[in-house]
Amino acid sequence: MNESYFLTNSLQRLFAVFLHLCVGATNLIINILCVSRVFPISAAASGLIISYVASCSIMVTTCTKALGQLEQLLSSVERVCEYAFDIPQEAQYHSDDVNRPPDNWPDKGGVNFTDVSLRYREGLPLVLKGISIDIKPGEKIGICGRTGAENWIT
Incomplete structure (x- = not known):
């Protein structure tokens, strides 16, 4: 989080330098035009224009910073909308299949894996290759892996 915050803060500062x-440069051009009397305006009006252009720098920097932060914060809204509307719906919890297990299943709590190969997602290499394990009821099993650890009690 600190790396992304530092990068965001650095980019905001760099953008502020370019805006300033x-x-x-705009202020310099207006100053040259006012001093060279290209436009027939008074000295008071010239001073007012120059002060407005100077304060414009701060307002533009503040507005662009606020809009950038707004865009960053709205990415979480986009993510929530994607999760709510774009992810396909899961299957129902109860199905009317013929292969439905009996109501008292499992009655002993044992787990048996025979020649199991698993991967984290499709397209990635296998992380478990040909594992066969028979977990008896009441045994404590600990599994440590790349993403953390799990404790199973059967």
């Missing part, structure tokens, strides 16, 4: 340079 652009506003400073």
